[in-house]
Amino acid sequence: MLKVEKLVVRYGAVMAVRELSLEVGQGELVALLGPNGAGKSSTINALTGLVTPASGRIVLDGKDISHVRTEDRIRAGLTSTPEGRHIFSNLSVGENLRLGAAIRRDPAGVRQDIERFLSLFPVLSERYGQAAGTLSGGEQQMLAIARSLMSRPKLLLLDEPSLGLAPKIVARIFDFIGELKAQGLTLLVVEQNAKQALRFADRVYVVSSGTLRYDGPPARLADEHGLFNLYIGG
């Protein structure tokens, strides 16, 4: 579904991503792991088009989208839940969800989806009319993921969904990610928290300093030259 070839991202003289290649197949959940500053978020932002890569190709469903604008990539079925959630804090919970469906032209379907997420996350239902900035961190993360799903994407990129959240809440969020996978959604999850990310991952990539260090099934990760400990930690 998604194919990235020799992606390079630079910020001035600093090279954040060095010739990174990766693939995500239909229905897969792929985890992209690595320590802080490894170039994970730069990769995600290059995939959504918020940063322009210096070189490399990004192919979605057989179409080269390397030079397509962010807006049109979303319309093509790729979406991302950014690191730090970035919910619209001055808008209400409901308004956030409505904006998530901005590209859709089926009001009835949008209403149905909103109902579905509200019954899935009752707390969002309780706070429906309130400013989203008043939600707790975990609730904001739920809202951010729900908002991404409102566009009915084919491929969802999740950037550090566990960031700054308590372990119990992280576990719940990953339970939900597992459900999404079970429903057939294709996912690329970027994480520092390897333990949770590996629960449902079909395949794992490990990056550090912008370079790919491992590519394979999660089970093998532990054996490979202590990679697991080196880059991710126990």
Place this chain on the structure above:
Amino acid sequence: MDYALQQLLNALAFGAEYSLVALGLAVVFSIMGLVNFAHGEIIGVSAYSVFLAAALGLTSPFVAVLLAVGMAALAAVVFERIAFRPVRYAPTTTGLLTAFGVSIVVQNLFMLLISPKPQSVSVLNGLNQMWFFGPFAVSSLQVMELIVSGLTILALVLFLSRSTLGLAIRAASRDFATVRLMGIKANRVIATAFAISGALAGIAAVFILARRGSVSPDLGFGLVLKAFVACVIGGFGSLPGAAVGGMLLGFIEVGLLVALPQEYAGFRDALTYAIIVALLVYRPEGLLGQRIELGDKEI
């Protein structure tokens, strides 16, 4: 009592006009951080369009109003496309100076292409009459200004809270990158914001023309400076702040008009600005503004 009511209406009408212009500035600033000094020249384009149309024989006030609002919206969108898009992601100071440059260019183009002297425009004079309610005589223009501004602000609030594009504009004021992640076209959001900003300026232009009956190259410049001050006192970038700041400015001006003896009337502007600056000493972030939080991670 009659006098007091008259002055109250005066203050409300002035305040409404400042609010309209200040709201236009705030809509643009809130989403892209642009301090649009060329806003006054949007009012200018609008007024000169009415002048030129009248010269060509289009003298219906109804057409003039539509033309004024439409041309102002168009001018705002064109300014953005030509001058502001290249500096969209530049620091605030760069955008501010660009807008200042655009303002100088357009003002001087009016001078060069039309005339440095004021030109008479009488199409809209009919709006400015005296209405009599029993013993009270009120200016029709002031009443209309108040009603139209109120309705316009109501329409703006509805648009911003109901339509998807309106939600996107509000969201973009905090986090533009994430709005794009919703698949919403950045150019469309910005063009809409400019069109709204321009239309608000166009409505103000109609009232200015009806009151003054003439148009000159610096028509909007002074008004926009006052609207900026209204924005600052309300809290820069806050829409309610702009509306409140505009009203406050109207009341301060009319208050000084009443309080100052005739021989000091010339100092009214100076005193108005001095009072505003003094208010800023106590509230540097404005009445409804928020302290900018440093350290928010941006994409």
Place this chain on the structure above:
Amino acid sequence: MAGSELSQAVDQMAAPTGAARSNNALVRSLIGGLVTALPVLVIGLLVLNFAPTYYTFLALGAFVNLIVVVGLQVFMGNSNIANLGHSAFVGLGAYGVAILSTPLAMKKLSIPNAPFGFATLELDPVSSALIALLVVGIVALVSGKVISRLSGVAATIVSLALLIIVHSVFLNWTDLFKGNQAFFGIPKVVGLPWMLVFAVLAIVAARLFKDSRWGLQLRASAQSPQAAAALGIDAKKLRLMSWVLSALICGLAGVLYAYFAGTISPKLFYFQMIFNTLAMLILGGMATVTGAVTGVIVLSIGLEFIRSIESGVTVAGIQMPQLLGLSGVALGVVIVLCMAFRPSGISGRHELDELFSLLLRRNAK
């Protein structure tokens, strides 16, 4: 760039404050200032010795602009906040000396009803200038207290408000400032030589401030407010400091203008001056004093050329019509194009002397 400048600032602060070391830096900055002033000096001496009177007059006007632009650079270049009110200080300086130094006979004609005994006061030009600058300094200190506390945009708007307040006082306090009419009879005591001396002094002062610990810290805090605050840099105090110095240099320009022209009026110190000097600074590049100098030289010549077209030239025997507004369009276009394509202006980030030493080093290799 933000990082390197910040680390420079840190180095500077962390460095042992040995007298030798700081003297060294001072001398380097002083020499740098003089090198920057060199083109100005050369042009000034050429005009002084060879140019006809009309051009001397033009040059004097350009030197006044030069001092204003250098003053503007001191605040804008270091704090990175747009100042759109600096001509208020030029006006205050000019009106200050006009009120204090104009001969009594002239005052009887121009401001016979001046309050506070100014109608019967006549001071020598030097004391007048010092008192005028003191007034400028006080106004700058008071306004700076407000401006230095505000965010960038609000500070810019308040600088504009200051301009309007001062202009409005000039216009309406007719007993003291003679209102809309020209204030004449100011002793014409400044010629090109004095103007040159003060222009060089202003350039050197601007350079010394920019290279000083305060200038460096201010530039660092403009680049990265959080990092600078974390280092304990008091940005408000530094902004206030540069605002006052900037105002004093602009006030000096006003004093010199009044002493060479002999006649002033409020509209000289209003938006037209803001447009002109701002475009000069932006074209030259506001990050450096060299930029201020470059912008004034290039745009003064360019504007003179445009003005000759504007007033209607005769081309091949045909009288062209007057084109009022042409110079304004040109100024605006200069600003817009610079901001879109080269926000750092002609001279970019390097001062003239730094450019020389860069070239020397490259040749040595």
